[in-house]
Every structure is written in structure tokens, then in C-alpha cells.
Amino acid sequence: MSGSLSDIVKTLFGESTQTVDIIILLTVLTLLPTIVIMLTGFTRIVIVLGFIRNALGMQQTPPNQVVIGLSLFLTFFVMGPVFTEVYEDAYAPYSQGEITQTEFFGRAMVPLREFMLNQTQKSDMSFFMKLAGQDGAAESPDDIPTRALIPAFMTSEIKTAFRIGFFIYIPFIVIDMVVASTLMAMGMMMLPPAMISLPFKVMLFVMVDGWQLVIGTVVGSFG
Numbered sequence: 001m002s003g004s005l006s007d008i009v010k011t012l013f014g015e016s017t018q019t020v021d022i023i024i025l026l027t028v029l030t031l032l033p034t035i036v037i038m039l040t041g042f043t044r045i046v047i048v049l050g051f052i053r054n055a056l057g058m059q060q061t062p063p064n065q066v067v068i069g070l071s072l073f074l075t076f077f078v079m080g081p082v083f084t085e086v087y088e089d090a091y092a093p094y095s096q097g098e099i100t101q102t103e104f105f106g107r108a109m110v111p112l113r114e115f116m117l118n119q120t121q122k123s124d125m126s127f128f129m130k131l132a133g134q135d136g137a138a139e140s141p142d143d144i145p146t147r148a149l150i151p152a153f154m155t156s157e158i159k160t161a162f163r164i165g166f167f168i169y170i171p172f173i174v175i176d177m178v179v180a181s182t183l184m185a186m187g188m189m190m191l192p193p194a195m196i197s198l199p200f201k202v203m204l205f206v207m208v209d210g211w212q213l214v215i216g217t218v219v220g221s222f223g
Contacts, residue, residue: 025185039112041222044157046071048218051165055172056205058200078222085111109146116153117141119222122146124159128152135160157196160221170213172201173220 049067053059062070076083090107093099099138100106105169129149179197183189 002175004147024164036072036075038154040075042071042075043154043159043222045074045078045218048164048168048214050167051161052210052214055165055169056201057172057194074219078219079115082111082115113141113146113149115146116149119156119160120149120153121156121159124148124152128155144176152211164218164221171173171204175201175204 029179049071053062053067086108088111090099090104093107094101096105125144125148128151129144132145132148134145134148138203176193176197179200180193183193183196
């Protein structure tokens with residue numbers, strides 16, 4: 001059966017549009033976590049927030065539910081224009097019966113591909129293009145296969161998140177070094193430096209409004 005999902009459903013269940021919509025909705029809900037992770041900026045955001053927690057030395061604060069929740073809402077904030085374009089150009093015409101399901105998926109991928117192309121580094125794109133068997137440079141973005149674009153995009157997201165995390169770690173490492181040197185100079189070598197440096201790191205983070213700075217940095221990195 002080589003037809004689209006809607007053609008297959010219509011063959012099995014008749015022309016019921018409601019049945020087709022339910023099947024499509026359940027399919028999208030099943031794949032939604034994968035779509036969010038692979039096609040949006042969620043990966044970069046959640047890694048950066050994880051770096052903050054580790055740099056502060058608090059492994060469970062904020063808890064995972066808070067980190068994931070904040071990452072999701074920041075992802076929706078960053079991807080807002082893209083989702084709006086998908087809705088206006090793909091979902092709205094499809095829901096009104098103006099385009100087929102195949103056209104719907106094609107139109108929906110256009111803004112997503114544009115977003116991923118803007119965030120993907122050239123070196124990663126070239127690497128995965130070679131792995132895909134296309135050694136030459138693509139003449140246009142349309143020539144880049146999605147199977148190469150998605151892993152290149154995710155690799156670039158991880159790289160960018162690690163770069164941001166590196167700069168996040170620097171001030172906290174300085175505090176740890178100062179506290180450790182002070183304790184050694186005072187002869188308190190048995191006292192764990194992390195126990196003393198933790199409140200100073202939290203105080204510094206609060207005084208400079210760290211959450212706003214980090215969120216502004218990670219959101220601005222998608223510009």
C-alpha cells in the first residue's frame with residue numbers, strides 16, 4: 001500500500017474525515033516528544049539549564065520537572081514564529097480541505113527546515129552530507145536531504161549548548177578555586193570546599209540575576 005496515510009485510512013474506514021483526523025492526531029501525539037527534541041531548540045535549552053544546575057553544585061535543584069517544564073515553554077517561545085507559519089501555511093488549509101495530507105507535511109516542513117538550516121553549522125552540514133553520499137556542496141537548501149539535516153542540526157545544537165555551558169562554568173570555577181585556596185591557607189583541609197563555596201555561588205547567581213542572563217543568552221543565541 002503505497003498511498004498516503006489518509007488514502008489508507010479511507011480505504012479501510014471509508015470517507016470519514018473524523019476518523020482520518022483521529023488517526024493523524026494519535027500519530028502526532030505519539031511522535032510529539034521526538035519531534036520536539038529533534039526539530040526544535042529544546043535540546044540546546046535543556047542542556048544549558050542542566051549546565052547551570054551542575055555549575056552551582058546542586059544536583060537536584062531545580063528538580064528535573066522544573067528544568068524540563070521551563071525548557072518546553074522557552075522552546076515554544078523561541079519556536080513561536082515557526083509554529084505560527086506551520087499553522088497558517090499547512091494546518092489551516094489542510095483542516096479546510098484545501099490541500100492533501102502529502103501537501104500538508106511538505107508545507108509543514110518548510111519553516112522547520114528553514115529554522116534548522118539557520119541554526120546548523122556548515123561543518124556539521126558538510127560532514128553529514130558526506131555520510132549521506134553527497135560530497136559536493138548543495139546548490140540550494142532544497143537539495144539538502146532531511147535525513148542529513150536533522151542529525152546535523154542536533155549536533156550543532158549540542159555544540160552550541162556546550163559552548164554556552166563553558167562560559168557559565170567559568171565564574172563558578174573561580175569561586176571554587178578561591179574558597180579551596182583560602183581553606184588550605186587556613187589549615188582547614190578536612191572541610192569540603194564545595195560546602196563553603198555553594199552559598200557564595202548561589203549568592204553571586206542571585207545578585208547578578210543569573211536566570212534572566214542565562215535565559216536571555218540562550219534565547220538570543222537563536223537569533
